Amino acid sequence: MTRVIAVANQKGGVGKTTTAINLAAGIALSGHATLLVDIDPQGNATSGVGMKQRAAENGSVYDALMADDPAAAAERFVMASAVERLSLVPATRELTGAELELISVPNRERRLKQFIDAVKERFEYVVIDCPPSLGLLTLNGLVAADTVLIPLHCEYFALEGLADLVGTMRRVRAAYNPTLEIEGVLLTMYDERTNLGQQVARDVREFFKDKVFRTVIPRNVRLGEAPSHGVPGVVYDARSRGAEAYFALAHEVITRHYDQTAA
Ligand SMILES: Nc1ncnc2c1ncn2[C@@H]1O[C@H](COP(=O)(O)OP(=O)(O)O)[C@@H](O)[C@H]1O
């Protein structure tokens, strides 16, 4: 069974895109066919895997969402990436308009789900990179997902605004997607040298308990450099501490999925 994971947090700059790219690439490099779906109009996941120039060739996620029937001919929006077993549904700037244009479209909350359901069969994992808001695009991501992965930047206001995300998840469960679960809370950009980082990590674990991934993503310059080369950090420098952490995260996600499927 395919696992659809939405990477969401309405705050910008918390590591959503870095996590979506490197989790998806890490899972793919571990041997599992994976689809990365970019639903952020900034298209950072698309450029981060080096597909920005080719993003519009066969249409983007915008065209998929706005099609008369998002499930019809959906395959054309899926493109191969330079990473083995990793495919991409790209985003372009056009997607900026979708937040408003979707309002008057039938099934506006379920469009991404219709599309993903039509293409997910040949993938073991689908990873959705959500934009930094709780608007219709993120809502589509949560409706389409089996689970939500929440990256938290290890800084003072890490937990701020989280109640809004949890509230949105509750509404999505009640209205559209009753089985939506938390995949896990991920501590990102962790700097072990600061007391603040350690304190935030402790607070988050106290609050979310076993929902917090064992893996913590360190602040690592290689992860920050990789996007400008159009390759995932796990490919750019596979031996860096950042890459190692994302491989460990991929392993944690795969193991959890395997255990749940076996149970
Ligand atoms: N672990 C990390 N170490 C260093 N830089 C990081 C790390 N994670 C993300 N970054 C950088 O921080 C910025 C914000 O990260 P990004 O993943 O784009 O966040 P979001 O998608 O939540 O806005 C980007 O420039 C990214 O390259």
Ligand SMILES: [Mg+2]
């Ligand atoms: Mg982003």
